Amino acid sequence: MNRKIRLPINGIVVFIILAGTVFFASCEKYSFVVETVNPVDSVHFKLVIQPMLNRKCASCHSGSKDPDLRSAYSYESLTTGGYVNLPAENSKLYTKVISSGHTAFTLPEEKLKILYWIAQGARNNK
Ligand code: HEC
Structure with missing residues (x-):
């Protein structure tokens, strides 16, 4: 007896399309919007950097x-330790933060805020 096994091709195609849709939809779900930082805006030490x-x-840099x-x-x-010298991208603070x-300790936009604060003169501003 010659029994043919028929694959449900249509079903497989539909399954692949659905699985693909779910896969890409899940990517969408977990994507997040990176906050942008405008280099022209003043970055305030007391309001932005210190917090x-x-x-x-x-927690680690607590004195010792x-x-x-x-x-x-x-x-x-x-400032006295020479961590915020110009150019900002070569400063000890920024190069450490991106090392x-x-x-992992800071988000991309936080790294940028540190960079811009140094580039703007590392002022002790509010
Ligand atoms: C889990 C503990 C920990 C945390 C959190 C941490 N650090 Fe550090 N940091 C260290 C250790 C340990 C060293 C010394 C070893 C090294 O250079 O990596 C260090 C070194 C540094 C140095 C270089 C010091 C020098 O004189 O060369 C800088 C600048 C620095 N950290 C800045 C930061 C900043 C800014 C943050 C927060 C965004 C931070 N660290 C968070 C543990 C930590």
């Missing part, structure tokens, strides 16, 4: 590890 240092850095990034000491520590050991 970020408090959240992301001060240079630079001291706790709010009472960070500005002094960064492999430290890159």
Whole structure:
């Protein structure tokens, strides 16, 4: 007896299309919008940079590890320690923040804020 096994080709095609749709839809779902930072806007140390240092850095840089990034000491520590010299992209602070050991601590837009703050003169502004 010659029994032919018939593959449900139509079903397979429909399945692939549906699976593809779900796959791409799920990519869409997990994509996120990266906040853009305008290099022309002033980045304020006290309002923007220090709160970020408090959240992301001060747990480790709390006095015994240079630079001291706790709010009472960070500005002094960064400026006298030579971490925020120009050009900003070569500064010790920015190169550390984008280095492999430290890159995970900040988001891309936070790295940019640090870069622009240094490029704008690393002022102790509100
Ligand atoms: C989990 C602990 C930890 C966190 C969080 C952390 N650091 Fe560090 N950091 C270190 C250690 C350890 C070193 C010294 C070893 C090295 O250079 O990587 C260091 C070194 C540095 C240096 C270089 C110091 C020097 O004199 O060469 C800078 C600048 C720095 N960190 C900035 C930051 C900033 C800014 C943040 C927050 C965005 C941060 N760190 C978050 C642990 C940490």
